[in-house]
Amino acid sequence: MDLAALLGIQVLYAIASLALISLGLAIIFGMMKVINLAHGEFLMLGGYAAIEANKLGLNIWIAMLVVAPIVVGAIGVIVERTIIRWLYGRIIDTMLATWGLSLFLIGLTTAIFGNTTVGLSAPLGSFEIGRYRLSAYTLFVIAVAVVALAGVLAALRFTRAGLIARGTMQNGAMAAALGVNPGRVYAVTFGVGAALTGLAGAVLAPVSGVFPTIGAAYVAKSFITVIGGGAAIVTGTTSASILFGAINQLATYATTPVFGEVALLAAAIVLIRVLPQGVTGRFFRRSL
Amino acid sequence: MSFNRRQFLTSAAAVSAASLLSFEGASAADPIAVASLLDLSGGLDIYGKPMIDAMTLAVEEANAAGGLLGRQIKLINYDTQSSMQLYTQFAQQAALKDKVAVAMGGITSASREVIRPVFDRFKTLYFYNTQYEGGVCDRDQFETGVTPAQTVEKLVPFAMKKWGKKVYVVAADYNYGQITSQWVKKYTLENGGSVSAIEFFPLDVTNFSSTIAKIQAAKPDFVWSALVGGAHISFYRQWAAAGMNKSIPMASTTFGVGNEQIVLSPSECNGMLVCYNYFESVKNAANTAFLAAFHKRFGADYPNVTELAMGSYQGFKLWAEAVKKAQSVDRMKVIEALETGISIDAPSGKVTIDPPTHHCILDVHIAEVKDKKFNLLEDFAQQKPSDTAAVCNLIKNPTDNQQYVIKI
Structure with a gap:
C-alpha cells in the first residue's frame, strides 16, 4: 500500500516533469510551427539562471520561479527578433538556425561556467509515506506543472492576449488587417514559450544538476511529447505526458532506467504509427 | 651554366640528406615527449581537471630540476572530451605522430580498454594512473592506481x-x-x-x-x-x-x-x-612539500587534490625514476627498469612497482566525509595488488595481454 502510494507519486512526478519540459516547446513548435532545436539549451539556461541568481544571494524560490523565466523569456524575445522572425514558414532553415543557436549556447555557457555539473540542493526536505521517505520537492514539481498548464490554458482561453495570439498564429495577415501587430505577437508568444522553458529548467535543476550539454537529455523527450500530443497545446501536452510519463516510470521501476527510456521511445513510435496527428488529432479535437 | 637533371638530382639528394642528418643530430637535445590523454571537458571532467594539474606540476618539477637525461620534458596534452572516439584518435596521434616516450591517462576503464590495444600495437609505453577494478595484465602497461583488493x-x-x-x-x-x-x-x-x-x-x-x-x-x-x-x-x-x-x-x-x-x-x-591511496590529510614530509608546491602553482584556494590527481603525479614520478635508472627513454629499457621494482617516496607514502603485475604496492586509508573534507579513520600500510597478483604474472608470462575478470 505504501509502495503503491510512493509509486503513484513517482508516476505523477514523471508526468509532471515531462509536461514541464514540453510546455514551452508546445507553444513554440505546436502553436508557432517553429522547430526550435535550441529548446534543450533554453532549459539549460533556465537552470543556470536560477543557480547563478541563487549564488548572488537571491532566495531560491525567487531565483527559480521569477528570475529564470524572466531571463530565458528575454533571451527568447531577442532570439525571435534577431533570428527566428526572418525564417517563419521556412522549416528547414529554422532547424538549421536553431541548431546553430543550440551549439552557440552550449559553447557560450561552457566558456562562462565551464563544462562541469553544478547544482542546487533541493529545498523542502522530505516526508514519509508509511515506511518510505520521499523528497517533498517532488510534490513541488508536480504542483508547478499543474499551475503552469492551468495558467497557459486560462491565458489562451480567457484573456484577450491569448485570443489575439491564437488568431495571429492561424492567420497573420487577417490579424494584421484587424489592427494587430503580428511581429509583436510573434515575439511575445515566442518569449512566453521560452520563459516557460526557463521555468522548467530552473525547477528541475535541483533534481538533475545543470551542465552545458544537459539540453540533449531533454530535447528529444520534449519533441516526442509535443508531437505525440498533437495540435492542442495544453490538452496535447498533458495527454502525451500522462501516457509517456507513466510508461517510462513504471518500466523504470520494474526494470532499469535504460529500459524505461526504451519503453518511452517504443510507446512513442507506436503512438505516432496509430495516431499520426498525435493524441489530439483523434481525441479532444476542439480543445486547446 | 649548364645544370642537367642528373646533377640536380645529386645535389638535391645531398641537400635533403644533409637536412635529415642535421635533424637527427639535433634530436638528442630535443625535449622528451610525454602524452597525457584525459577528459578535461564533458561529463568526466570532474576527474580529469585535477589530474592534468598534478601531471603539469610533476613535469614542471622535473624540468626545473634539469629534465631527464639532460633533456627537457614536453607534455603533450590531449583533451579527450569524455569521448571514446577521441581516445582512439589521440592515442594513435600520440604514438605515431608525436612518437611519445610514454603516454599517461585514460580515466574510465572503458577508455583504458580503448587505448590499451593502440599503445600495444604501436609499442608505446602506457601508464594508467586511475584507481580501477583490477585485473589488467599487459607488459606494455603500468597501473599506478589502487584496485579492489587494496580498497x-x-x-x-x-x-x-x-x-x-x-x-x-x-x-x-x-x-x-x-x-x-x-x-x-x-x-x-x-x-x-x-x-x-x-x-x-x-x-x-x-x-x-x-x-x-x-x-x-x-x-x-x-x-x-x-x-x-x-x-x-x-x-x-x-x-x-x-x-x-x-x-x-x-x-x-x-x-x-x-x-x-x-x-x-x-x-x-x-x-x-x-x-x-591518497588524501590531502596524509601526514608525511613528501606530502607537506607537495601540497606547498601544488598550492604555489595552482593557487592557495585550490579545492582539493584528489586520489586521481595524486595517481597522475605518482605515475609520472615512477616513470621518471625508471628513465633515470635505465639512462634511456627506450620502451623496453624503461619497462625493464620498472620491473626491478622501482620505488618512490611519494606524497601518499612509499609507492613501489610490483614487478609481476605492473601494479603498485602502496598505503591505503579509510576516511569519512566530514564538512567537505576527509577524516582519516584507519591506515593500512603497503598493500599489495593481490587481486591481480592471483591471476597475472608478467615475469613468467611476459606475453600475457588481457584483463582478468572476477568470477563469483
Missing part, C-alpha cells in the same frame, strides 16, 4: 562492522562498475554479509527516484556506490532530498575522486565512508 577488501568489513551486514550496490554501467560491484559482492559474502541487489546506471542517467524507492523497499544496512561522473552526482542529491542519508549510510569506491564532497553540501554527504 574494497578493507572498506567492506569496516562498513559492515559499523552498520550491518546487508548491502545494496549501485554502480555505473560499464566494465568498472560491473566488475567492482562483483568484488563488493565477493568481500561482502566472505565477511558473512548479503547483497540485496546490484543496480547499474548508464553515465547519463540523472533520475534515480525509482531506485531510491527500491532501496527503501529492500531495507539494506548500507548502500555501496560505484557511480561515476557528473550526472550521477544527482543520485547523492536525490538520496539526501528524500532524507535517506539520515537513515541508510553509504560507502563508496568512487565518491570524492571527482571532489563530490565539495560539490555537494555537507548535510548531503557527511558520514560517507571511502577508501583510497
